[in-house]
Amino acid sequence: MPALEQAATAAPATVGFIGLGTMGLPMARRLVEHGYTVRGFDPVEPARAALAAAGGVACASAAEAATGADAVVTMLPDGAVVRAAMLDGPAAAAHAMRRGAVLIEMSSSAPLATRALGDALAQAGIAVVDAPVSGGVRKAEAGTLSIMAGGDLDVIAQVRPVLRAMGSNLFETGALGSAHxxxxxxxxxxxxxxxxxxxxxxxxxxxxxxxxxxxxxxxxxxxxxxxxxxxxxxxxxxxxxxxxxxxxxxxxxxxxxxxxxxxxxxxxxxxxxxxxxxxxxxxxxxxxxxxxxxxxxxxxxxxxxxxx
Incomplete structure (x- = not known):
């Protein structure tokens, strides 16, 4: 059984979380509350401190947050920022992710750019699910977001427990990019x-x-x-x-x-x-x-x- 699917009954899985802003921080907190080890990065120090106060692990870079993670969540302003966080420079997350790990891209990004990112990460053995949300801060805090998920169905099934920890409605929309x-x-x-x-x-x-x-x-x-x-x-x-x-x-x-x-x-x-x-x-x-x-x-x- 993949580590992400046994989080509720065995040792908590590790999730990297990149982007601890208005939406990202309460979403990361929900994962902590559900027993996941959450390694989080945000360029703003108070956001990292807030995650640490909630029981997460504050990290100094995207790569550090991704180290040892079964999945990495991105909740960033747009697809260009996501691509940079994943691929640009030695501090990028993809350099620290193991083969078989999954990127859960929860930002609001351009769908064709998401497909291009998926192609780039596939070369490193990293699968991508695009999973943007609807519902705002209050639903993020309550864990009742609506989440749209695009990508390979087996990969979505692998990360479904992570998504369920943050949302009460999950809609599978089709191929990668369709959720965005x-x-x-x-x-x-x-x-x-x-x-x-x-x-x-x-x-x-x-x-x-x-x-x-x-x-x-x-x-x-x-x-x-x-x-x-x-x-x-x-x-x-x-x-x-x-x-x-x-x-x-x-x-x-x-x-x-x-x-x-x-x-x-x-x-x-x-x-x-x-x-x-x-x-x-x-x-x-x-x-x-x-x-x-x-x-x-x-x-x-x-x-x-x-x-x-």
Whole structure:
């Protein structure tokens, strides 16, 4: 039985975890709580210290985190950062991974780049599963993320216990790269709903409708979506704009979806329109803005007072 599959009944398996940010740290903590030996690396020292405080092993490089690991999880900003962490220089993780180990790539990355990374790592005997997540920080902390998994079915089965420690819903999506494609397309659909909801609320308010009543009607009607249910009242109507998911990340994911359409020679005018809107909002609001701040951007376009 592979080490990863016996973690619940025998000696804990070892998992390297690269990227201990807003999502990565609570995900790594869940693995510690499930009995895995977690060797973690992040360039930010407080993140490494937080993992050590939770019972993990803080490491000084990606290679050190990968040493002796049955699997290595990457939770990084994009595919280029993942490739660098895995392959670039003597501190890269792939140089320390044994043949037969598995990379679980949980970042939001471009699917074609993921396939190229898989080809590169295959030469070293390292299999890759792309396994991006949906659900945000609260679900990461609770271990109830939705996880999409692409790659060889036998490899996914080998790492399924690791994924189950971090998520309550696991969807097998097909060949390597398919999960990253699904994540980008999901986030594009979510972003389109966000922008539409914010526009509708602002138009309705200008006409004299009560935004709270509008939200209740949307949620009882066909306009209901993730934004109307979970973001309008707590983050947008209050102008808090602090849901915990960055506008820069949303913009990146929409761009991946639009780029995938281009690579497949598919006409996708609306995805490009949403991508253009998101890029313009990001340029105006800055990289620290929350994705719900697209509402603020719409107000600025209409000449309203800057919501701050």
């Amino acid at each position: 494609a699904m994540k980008a397309l999901n986030n594009y659909v979510s972003a389109a709903g966000l922008i539409a909801a914010c526009e509708a609320i602002q138009i309705g308010r200008a006409f004299g409708l009560d935004p709270v009543v509008m939200t209740d009607i949307l949620n009882a009607s066909t306009g209901r979506n993730n934004t109307t249910e979970n973001k309008l009242k707590p983050f947008i109507l209050t102008e808090r704009y602090d849901s915990g998911f960055g506008l820069a990340l949303m913009t990146k994911d929409i761009g991946i979806a639009a780029g995938l359409a281009d690579a497949l020679d598919r006409a996708a005018p609306f995805s490009h329109a949403v991508a253009d809107f998101a890029r313009q909002a990001l340029e105006r609001l800055g990289r620290e803005a929350d994705h719900t701040a697209v509402d603020r951007y719409l107000k600025l376009l209409n000449g309203e007072r800057d919501a701050g």
